[in-house]
Amino acid sequence: MASTASRSKYFDNAKFILIFLVVFGHMISPYKDQDKLLFTLYTVIFLFHMPAFILISGYFAKGYKKKGYLQKSVQKILIPYFVFQVIYSVFYFLLGKEETLEFDLFQPHWSLWFLLSLFFWNLLLYVFAKLKWVGLLIAVILGIVVGYFENAGSFMSISRTFVFFPYFLLGFLMNGDHLKRIIRAKFAVPAGVVIIVFTFLFFGFSFPKDAVPWLLGDTSYENMGGMQLSDGLLRALQYGLTLIVVFGFLPLIPSHQYRITKIGERTLYVYLFHGFIIKSIQAILPNAISDNYLFLIAFSFIVCLVLGSYMIKKYTRPLVELKI
Numbered sequence: 491m492a493s494t495a496s497r498s499k500y501f502d503n504a505k506f507i508l509i510f511l512v513v514f515g516h517m518i519s520p521y522k523d524q525d526k527l528l529f530t531l532y533t534v535i536f537l538f539h540m541p542a543f544i545l546i547s548g549y550f551a552k553g554y555k556k557k558g559y560l561q562k563s564v565q566k567i568l569i570p571y572f573v574f575q576v577i578y579s580v581f582y583f584l585l586g587k588e589e590t591l592e593f594d595l596f597q598p599h600w601s602l603w604f605l606l607s608l609f610f611w612n613l614l615l616y617v618f619a620k621l622k623w624v625g626l627l628i629a630v631i632l633g634i635v636v637g638y639f640e641n642a643g644s645f646m647s648i649s650r651t652f653v654f655f656p657y658f659l660l661g662f663l664m665n666g667d668h669l670k671r672i673i674r675a676k677f678a679v680p681a682g683v684v685i686i687v688f689t690f691l692f693f694g695f696s697f698p699k700d701a702v703p704w705l706l707g708d709t710s711y712e713n714m715g716g717m718q719l720s721d722g723l724l725r726a727l728q729y730g731l732t733l734i735v736v737f738g739f740l741p742l743i744p745s746h747q748y749r750i751t752k753i754g755e756r757t758l759y760v761y762l763f764h765g766f767i768i769k770s771i772q773a774i775l776p777n778a779i780s781d782n783y784l785f786l787i788a789f790s791f792i793v794c795l796v797l798g799s800y801m802i803k804k805y806t807r808p809l810v811e812l813k814i
Contacts, residue, residue, distance in 0.1 A: 499745050499746060499747050499751055500673075500743055500744075500745040501546060501549075501550075501754065502751045502752070502753075502754025502755055503743050503744055503745070503746075503748065503750075503751055503754060504542070504546060504740070504743045504754070505543070505546065505754040505755075505757045506750050506751065506753050506754040506757070506794070506798075507743065508539050508542055508543045508546075508757075509543075509753075509754075509757040509760045509761060509794055509798070510790060510791060510794050511535050511539040512539060512540075512543070512601070512760075512761065512764075513760065513764050513768070513790045513793050513794055514531075514535070514786065514787065514790040515531075515532060515535040515536060515539065516601070516764065516765070516768050517768055517786050517789065517790045518531060518532055518786055519532060520772055520776070521779075521781075523699065525781065526694070527694075527783070528783075528786075529697075529699070530690060530693050530694040530697070532702075533693050533697050533702065533705060534686075534689055534690055534693050534735075536702075536705040536706065537689070537693075537705055537731070537732055537735055538732055538735040538736050538739060540604070540654065541654065541657040541732050541733075541736055542657075542736045542739060542740070543604075544611075544654050544657040544658045544661065545657045545658065545660055545661035545664075545736060546661060547608060547611075547658060547661065548611070548657065548658035548659060548660065548661025548662040548663075549661040549662065549664055549669075550661075551611075551612060551615060551658070551661075551662050552662060554612060554615045554616065554619065559612075560612070560613075563609055563612045563613075564609075565811075565812060566811060567605050567608050567609045567612070568605070568606075568609045569812060570605060570758075570762070570809075570810055570811070570812070571598075571602055571605035571606050571609070572595055573809065574599075574602055574605075574762055575593070575594075575595055575598065575599060575602055576593055576595075578599040578600065578602065578765065579591065579592065579593050579594070579599065581765075581766060581769070582599065582769075585769060585770070585773055586773070587769075596645060596646045597644060597645055598644060598647050599765075600765055601761065601765060603644065603647040603650050603708070604761070606646065606647040606651075607647045607650050607651040607654060607655075608658075610647070610651045611651065611654075611655055611658040611659075614655060614659075615659075615662060618655075618659055619659075619662060622663060623663065625659060626656060626659050626660060626663060629652075629655050629656040629659050630656045630726070630729060632652050632655070633652050633653045633654075633655060633656050633725065633729070634722045634725045634726055635722070636648070636649060636652040636653065636710075637649075637653070637710055637711040637717075637721060637722065637725060638710070638711060638717065638721075638722070639710060640710045640712045640713070640717075641710070642709075642710055643708060643709045643710065643713070644708050644709070647708075649707060649708050649709055649710070650706075650707050650708050653707035653725075654707060656729065657732075657736075660733075669740075672737055672740055672741065673740050673741040673743070674741075675741070678741035679741050679742060681738065681741070682737075682738040682739060682740070682741040682742045683738075683742070684738075685734060685735060685738030685739075686735070686738055686739065686742070689735050689738075700715060704724070704725075704728060750794075750795070752798075753794060753795065753798030753799075756797075756798045756799075756802075756803050757798065758810060759797050759798060759802055759803055759806060759810060760793070760794050760797040760798050762810060763797045763802070763806070764793050764794075764797055767793055767797075768793070771789070
């Protein structure tokens with residue numbers, strides 16, 4: 491992390507690994523309930539991969555005060571959300587997942603919630619950035635409190651916006667020195683390995699199947715099995731556990747240049763398009779690949795390589811970034 495170039499490689503490598511986990515997590519999702527190993531992989535991945543992605547997104551949002559930043563957020567985040575919301579509506583209808591063709595622009599399809607929430611997180615910075623670390627405490631409280639509102643769900647990604655905002659704000663508040671102390675500490679790498687391994691073992695033996703919605707953050711406590719006053723404490727504990735795993739993951743990211751490093755710059759393309767491939771494969775081969783672990787890993791990796799390629803960006807950029 492000694493130079494801008496090495497920092498860029500570090501973050502690009504991190505984003506590639508995280509987008510692979512996104513694709514792989516979505517790939518194994520339909521099969522997790524019938525396979526103990528896949529269930530453990532799924533729950534560990536969903537515990538930290540989006541929080542880590544969101545934290546990195548917040549880290550790069552420090553220029554929110556610059557002229558034109560909000561306009562760029564609309565152009566690069568909000569408008570692509572609406573475009574792909576329409577496209578996915580048509581896709582799901584043609585795939586037979588929806589009986590009628592409807593365009594609900596405020597009920598995000600599948601993974602598109604991230605774009606809508608990302609736009610809102612950038613807006614929230616104009617208030618919370620001024621409060622700094624006090625703002626982070628308020629964001630955590632809001633993330634806990636929103637679960638008590640039964641109607642806070644996936645509409646406009648309200649629940650996820652508040653539940654995951656603390657990670658975005660934490661990333662924004664962190665500077666290079668903070669990050670360097672985390673990933674370059676003397677025992678950071680072995681500690682990270684221990685944290686990841688222990689999390690796999692812990693989740694493999696004790697994570698309840700009905701607790702998966704807690705990892706998604708898209709609904710109220712009431713809709714996750716009945717609201718209790720102690721649910722807020724559970725979410726607070728989840729925040730703590732997630733950050734431990736995230737900070738255990740970050741030191742394991744290399745800062746060297748690899749062939750896949752460049753794809754870290756194009757994760758948006760992988761994120762937006764991988765659903766078309768995965769949903770199609772799962773519709774064509776609903777159960778044939780559920781126990782083929784090697785195929786699930788290799789296919790997810792190939793999807794990332796293809797969708798993160800220069801050619802995909804070249805020919806889809808007008809659709810994704812509204813640029814010719």
